[in-house]
Amino acid sequence: QKEVEQNSGPLSVPEGAIASLNCTYSDRGSQSFFWYRQYSGKSPELIMSIYSNGDKEDGRFTAQLNKASQYVSLLIRDSQPSDSATYLCAVTSGGSNYKLTFGKGTLLTVNP
């Protein structure tokens, strides 16, 4: 059973702070890693993708990948109330570069 684990939260941070979201996965063959943001009642929206070890930055978002530790994280700098949502970690299954396994998501609340 290939699994993706996330801290379900809720994670609460003050406006302007850094929010740190973590994810671990069990399939060592996974090649692609994604963070999606999902507002209540809406479908997931891609925030970041990362494919190699290290950091990847896009605006206020930084994804970090460590394949040896089977760990991927998302940092949100200068958190805004509009960042309040559920963040889903998704990982491709080993042997398939497109079939995704999702974590249960972390609910983030940014307090004004």
Added chain:
Amino acid sequence: GAVVSQHPSWVICKSGTSVKIECRSLDFQATTMFWYRQFPKQSLMLMATSNEGSKATYEQGVEKDKFLINHASLTLSTLTVTSAHPEDSSFYICSARDLLLSNQPQHFGDGTRLSIL
């Protein structure tokens, strides 16, 4: 960017009704589309992988005779929930991959909220 259109957004119908949901890739070709189901406060669960021109691949525990998938073209996949019952009420979401771009993320439709009375 890539756009996936899903229709309808909401369906409310009586128990025993069959419901068809459409998923279209608007500006790219998709040999593969995916159908997910999400119950309240839970994550997305993959139901099936829809392959253009061939039979869909269903995940363990998903009844292929109840959830009929047709992927007749590179831009359209449909999911039909046959003889729907209240326990089928859920948020159904499709996604698609661009045929020309390997290793790229899936693009999601806006989802269909299905309520069976």
